[in-house]
Amino acid sequence: MFDTLSERLQSALSEVRSHGTLTEDDINKAMRQIRLALLEADVNFQVVKRFTAAVKERALGADVLESLNPGQQVVKIVDEELTALMGGAGRDLVFASSRPTVILMAGLQGSGKTTACGKLARHLREEHKKDVALAACDVYRPAAVDQLVKVGSQVGATVYEQGTGRDPIDIAEWALGRAKSEGRDVLIVDTSGRLHIDADLMKELAEIKKRTKPHNVLLVVDAMTGQDAVNVAEQFAETANFDGVVMTKLDGDARGGAALSVKAVTGKPILYASTGEKLDAFERFHPDRMAQRILGMGDVMTLVEKAEREFDEKKAEELERKIRRQEFTFDDFLDQLHQVRRMGPVSGLLKMIPGLGSQLSGLKIDDRELDRVQAIITSMTPEERANPSLLNGSRRRRIALGSGTNVSAVNQLVKQFGQMQKMMKALSQGKMPSLSQLARGR
Numbered sequence: 001m002f003d004t005l006s007e008r009l010q011s012a013l014s015e016v017r018s019h020g021t022l023t024e025d026d027i028n029k030a031m032r033q034i035r036l037a038l039l040e041a042d043v044n045f046q047v048v049k050r051f052t053a054a055v056k057e058r059a060l061g062a063d064v065l066e067s068l069n070p071g072q073q074v075v076k077i078v079d080e081e082l083t084a085l086m087g088g089a090g091r092d093l094v095f096a097s098s099r100p101t102v103i104l105m106a107g108l109q110g111s112g113k114t115t116a117c118g119k120l121a122r123h124l125r126e127e128h129k130k131d132v133a134l135a136a137c138d139v140y141r142p143a144a145v146d147q148l149v150k151v152g153s154q155v156g157a158t159v160y161e162q163g164t165g166r167d168p169i170d171i172a173e174w175a176l177g178r179a180k181s182e183g184r185d186v187l188i189v190d191t192s193g194r195l196h197i198d199a200d201l202m203k204e205l206a207e208i209k210k211r212t213k214p215h216n217v218l219l220v221v222d223a224m225t226g227q228d229a230v231n232v233a234e235q236f237a238e239t240a241n242f243d244g245v246v247m248t249k250l251d252g253d254a255r256g257g258a259a260l261s262v263k264a265v266t267g268k269p270i271l272y273a274s275t276g277e278k279l280d281a282f283e284r285f286h287p288d289r290m291a292q293r294i295l296g297m298g299d300v301m302t303l304v305e306k307a308e309r310e311f312d313e314k315k316a317e318e319l320e321r322k323i324r325r326q327e328f329t330f331d332d333f334l335d336q337l338h339q340v341r342r343m344g345p346v347s348g349l350l351k352m353i354p355g356l357g358s359q360l361s362g363l364k365i366d367d368r369e370l371d372r373v374q375a376i377i378t379s380m381t382p383e384e385r386a387n388p389s390l391l392n393g394s395r396r397r398r399i400a401l402g403s404g405t406n407v408s409a410v411n412q413l414v415k416q417f418g419q420m421q422k423m424m425k426a427l428s429q430g431k432m433p434s435l436s437q438l439a440r441g442r
């Protein structure tokens, strides 16, 4: 997400950081680099102008230049302004006092509405323990209803549909009635899009709004379309009111422009970020955390939340005990691997760790490598997993064959595992190896 932008901003700031004192010239130079980086990321021109002006004015303030650590202060200013640009502390969904809370999803065709309906339903079920129903009001594309039905069944949400034969406005009203009588907590209304904003679409949305009185209208916007996404949001804001944005496809080669501009241009905050086709690739959008991620300061909060969701606390305690007693086996290793992989691609996770993000740029973490590791370990017998010293030449050959790898891959894993055990021993004795030692595998 925003890799190039992140790299460019970090390099502009690392220069500023490296100076003991800062002159106006240094600041001007950094601002030029920041300006270029933002423009290149397809951030709206006016937004860039205002942003750099604001940062510059604050950075040139006497209290900054004369402070003990001016470079650090400038980084802090950029972080704060970036956070403000993307919407400050953020806004939450509004939940109605009487059921159901209605959420209307709007947006152009292909922006990711139907997918986002499913993702939001899943999110509300898992994080807010809500009973969610979906209303299928896209009746123009034949497969649209089926798509929503499928998504709904995947996330455990009831889908109210009447096929494609009826008026979407009537379906919306009917679905609301059912949600009420069935006591659903939330009703998410999936609507049809158009290729472009047109009067028909706006009229239909306005009518659905009138009949269902949504507590939240969310505009779904495709981040990959860059400036176009912002223009669409601006047009929507002019004719139909909405409360917040769901920014989709942030996993693609989205350069960041849309995410950085949309709040400034429309006044509406981004509430959710969608980062993949899978239904769990969806998160609350936190401007402060996103700014820190872009600036390579890591996104510890998101990482911690993710870990808390995924890790079983008891297991963690047991693991810690094993490490302390030096009883960590290949089975535990496999277990860890499974846990980590449940959180998503490993490279994505590592990027969220402060200080690691930029160190890892260029380093490709190949998830297929982990597949091989998994295959090798599962080809070992339980005795071998518990006691790697049993692994003589003939056993290693058997494992290589069984896992579809080769002996040198098995050798390498066994060696790495040995190193890891040594490291854990050091850790449990309170000697923390440095990152560079870790990277060299010592």
Ligand SMILES: Nc1nc2c(ncn2[C@@H]2O[C@H](COP(=O)(O)OP(=O)(O)O)[C@@H](O)[C@H]2O)c(=O)[nH]1
Residues within 6 Å of the ligand: 107, 108, 109, 110, 111, 112, 113, 114, 115, 116, 193, 248, 249, 250, 251, 252, 274, 275, 276, 277
């Ligand atoms: N890579 C990626 N693809 C997405 C994301 N959200 C949706 N899509 C894909 O975009 C396409 C259109 O999505 P859909 O939900 O049908 O859009 P709709 O026409 O607005 O309902 C589908 O192929 C989705 O799988 C996302 O966050 N990342």
Ligand SMILES: [Mg+2]
Residues within 6 Å of the ligand: 113, 114, 115, 138, 144, 191
């Ligand atoms: Mg759709």
